[in-house]
Amino acid sequence: MTAERKAAEHEPIARVLPMLTVPHLDREFDYLVREEQSDDAQPGVRVRVRFHGRLVDAFVLERRWNTDHEGKLGWLDRVVSPERVLTPEVRRLADAVSARYAGTRADVLRLAIPPRHARVEKETAAVPPPFEATAPDAAAWAGYAGGPAFLTALEEARAVRAVWQALPGESWTDRIVDMAAATLRGGRRVLAVVPDQRDVDALSHSAVARCGPDAVVALSAGLGPTARYRRWLSVLRGGAHFVIGTRSAVFAPVHDLGLVVVWDDGDDTLAEPRAPYPHAREVAMLRAHQLRCGAVIGGFARTAEAQALVRSGWAHDLVASRPVLRERAPRVVALDDDGFEQERDPAARTARLPSVALRAARTALQAEQPVLVQVPRRGYVPSLACARCRTVARCRHCTGPLSLTERRAVGAECRWCGRVDPSLRCVRCGSDAVRAVVIGARRTAEEFGRAFPGVPVITSSGEHMVDTVDSGAGLVIATPGAEPVADGGYGAALLLDGWALLGRQDLRAAEDTLRRWLAAAALVRPHRDGGTVVAVAEAAIPTVQMLIRWDPVGAAEAELDERAEVGLPPSVHMAALDGTSDGVAALLAEAGIPGSALGSALGSADVLGPVELPVGARRPPGLDPSAEVVRMLVRVGRDQGLALASALRGATAVLSARREHDPVRVQIDPLHFG
Structure with a gap:
């Protein structure tokens, strides 16, 4: 060893995990630690190493006295920060997630550990x-x-696990x-992990009111990289007792974790869109x-997975009895669950x-109560079709769907490229007459404004979301969520539009x-207070029946059986x-599915496909x-x-x-198959 590069006296070898994207390099590598790096190059810190001629980021996993490598070892280039950002618990969790989802540890750690901000790390940590x-509200759980x-x-720190069915009208944040x-x-x-920023804000508000601002930390991408890293560091350094966040917060390095809560696990936003595509639940x-701690999955509805x-x-x-549920739930009716109503209104x-x-809306408004109208789609008329042959109207430039905005005089506008088609004509039959396939929230607001003149109308959607409304008479047109x-x-x-x-x-x-x-019906007053929910759908549909009976557990049971x-x-x-067809075939052959000794370990693996990539699915990078x-299912x-x-x-x-075939995207138990 040269004089200018003297190895550390104590455990001179660092075993590191480079943050490399290629799957075959998802393994540890040994590097020598210089004497001046020894104090900082501890397990869990970020380092830079030279790999195949270039500098890459890495994490130190352990310090060792010896190595399994028979050749010459390289040196750690530098210690990026002495902050131990990769804790043993998070490392163990990343190993389990990569094994569960057939991914690489580097991809999981990119989701778990936010990018570093040096200025934030140098800030003096506040002593909490x-x-x-405070004591929980036991009466609310009776x-x-x-x-x-x-x-x-x-409270006794037992590892209790439950699937909690929140009652209608329940303040889920308080519970x-x-x-x-x-x-x-x-x-x-x-x-606590929730689907979106709106839920983070609501839960944080309730938590701060009860626990105080010093005990609660909210993590979400909307904070910006600097603020998020500052809060994440406060969690790492033990300054947070109650951590709230969106899907990536499930990896937060919470000390002495006793309970993890996932709210509304059926929401798509809890599924990570980046490899290896884990679900927060x-x-x-x-x-x-792994930690032998408590876990709760909660929601007004219930998934088959829960x-x-x-x-x-x-x-x-963790559910309420039927008498309690009947006392708290609103009255739910569908279009044809009353024969008298059908005779009275044949066009219903x-x-x-x-x-x-x-x-139902008029009765509530006369009682000076707000009315919620849930519409599946935002916009004005988000989808058009030919009035004669029902062919969907598409853009002649990019084949995207055409829609109408409030500026109907300018013609139909493409939702993909934004081009305007001033003169629509069906490509199949040549007709220039169009009809709405789906009515959006803004068009619905117009219709209700005409039906109830003088009543204020509020629209809430992803473009402009309203958090709360007053108790007086008013119409609220909202998209789901x-x-x-x-x-x-x-x-x-x-x-x-059921x-x-x-x-x-x-x-x-x-x-x-x-x-x-x-989720919408849970916001309505109980039946004893006049609360009514009208589902514009046929009552004979099993899903509508589950809504009428307010039976999400029974619906989940039936879904699971099906x-x-x-x-x-x-x-x-x-x-x-x-x-590609060749890439997928090569992957199946290498995995031994089906046929080889490796395949026999999987028992009776069914291979389904190939089929075209489903509409709406992103192409593999x-x-x-x-x-x-193509897509194949195993x-x-x-x-x-x-x-x-x-x-x-x-x-x-x-x-x-080998680099002989194009890469194949692997998703284990994806939310959508086609």
């Missing part, structure tokens, strides 16, 4: 004041079977804060299992605003529709392979734009999920090293 948790005992178990308060009184800390369950946890015994039900079945819906909370609750809710939600070409259409309906019958997750594990992309039993992920992960690494 002494914290004393309506749930086993609710008080559940809070007691959290999560109750769980957090019980856990904090037991001396442990809490992590599954990551939270892995974390709870019900599978209850059926397996991993979690227990085909009308977008049937008389029963208008009557953007419904404001009304002071005292809504007097009525009208769920329009066919647009239920008729989607999606295996989760029924589950997702019920989730959206229940998926088991046809072989869909969560009753099985399924991998979606997207790539790294492929030639002109290459034809299905195995519930107990063979890790074996399938391991086989695909290993095969991906081998093909990556």
Whole structure:
């Protein structure tokens, strides 16, 4: 060794994990540590190493006395920061997530650890004041079977796992804060994961009111990189007792975690769109299992995946009794569940605003109560079709869907490229007459404004979201997920265009529709106070029946049974392979699916396909734009999920090293298959 490069006296070798994107390099490498780096180059810190002639980021995993490498070792280029950002718990979780989803640890760590901001790290960490948790509201949990005992178990720091069915009208933020308060009184800390920024703000507001601003930290991408890293560091340094955030917060380095909560796990935003595509619910369950801590999945609705946890015994039900539910729920009616109503209004079945819906709205408005109108789509008229042959109107430049805006005089506008078509003509039959396929929120606001003149109309959607509305008479037109909370609750809710939600070409259409309906209906006053929900859909549809009975548990049970019958997750594990035909075939062959000794370890693996990449699915990165992309599905039993992920992960690494085929995107148990 040269004089200017003297190795450290104590454990001179650092085993590091480079942050490389290629699968075959997802392994540890040994580097020598210089003496002056020794104090800072500790496990968990960021370093820079020279790899294949270039500098790359890496994390130190451990310090060692010896190495398995037989050749000459390189040197750590530099220690980026002495901050130990990769904790042992997060490292262990990243290993489990990469194994579960057939991904690389580098991809998982990019999701788990935010980019560094040197100025923020140099700031003096504030010493948190002494914290004393408030008592939870036990009376609010009396309506749930086993609710008080559940809070007691959290306070005693027991690893209680539950799937919580929130009651209609329930302040879900207050109930999560109750769980957090019980856990904090037991001396442990809490992590809550919610779908979006709006939910983060709502839960943070309730948490700060009860626990104080010094105990609560909210993490979300909307903060900006600097503010988010500052808050993330406060969690890492032990300054947070109650951490709230969106999907990436499930990896937050919370000290002494006693409870992890996931709210509304059926929301698509909890599924990570970047490799290896983990779902926050599954990551939270892995974390709870590793740490032997409490875990709660909550919502007004229930997914089949959550019900599978209850059926397996991993979690227990936390639901209210039927008498309590009937006392809290609004009255729910559909179009044809009353024969007298059909005789009175024969056109109700085909009308977008049937008389029963208008009557419910009028009754609530006369009582000076707000009315919620849920519309599946935002915009004015977001989809057009030929009035004669029903062919969907598309842009002649990019084939995108054409829509109408409030400026109807300018013609139809493409939702993809923005071009305007001033003279529509059907490409199939030549007709110039068009009809609306879907009516948007703004057009609906116009219709209700004409039906109820003088009543204020408020529109809430992703473009402009309203959080709260007053208790007086008013019409609130909202898209799913953007419904404001009304002071005292809504007097009525009208769920329009049910066919647009239920008729989607999606295996989760029924589950997702019920989730959206229940979320809106939960904002309505109880039936004893005149609250009414009108679903503009046929009462004979099973999903509508579940809404009328307010039975999300029964709906989840039925959904789980149906998926088991046809072989869909969560009753099985399924991998979606997207790539060129040659690439997918090579991956299956290397993984031994089916046929080889490796394939025999998977038992009876079913290979389905190939089919064209589903409409709306993103193309795999790294492929030639002109290459034809196909999808194949591999299905195995519930107990063979890790074996399938391991086989695909290993095969991906081998093909990556050979570089003979185009890369293939691997998704384990994706939300949407087609």
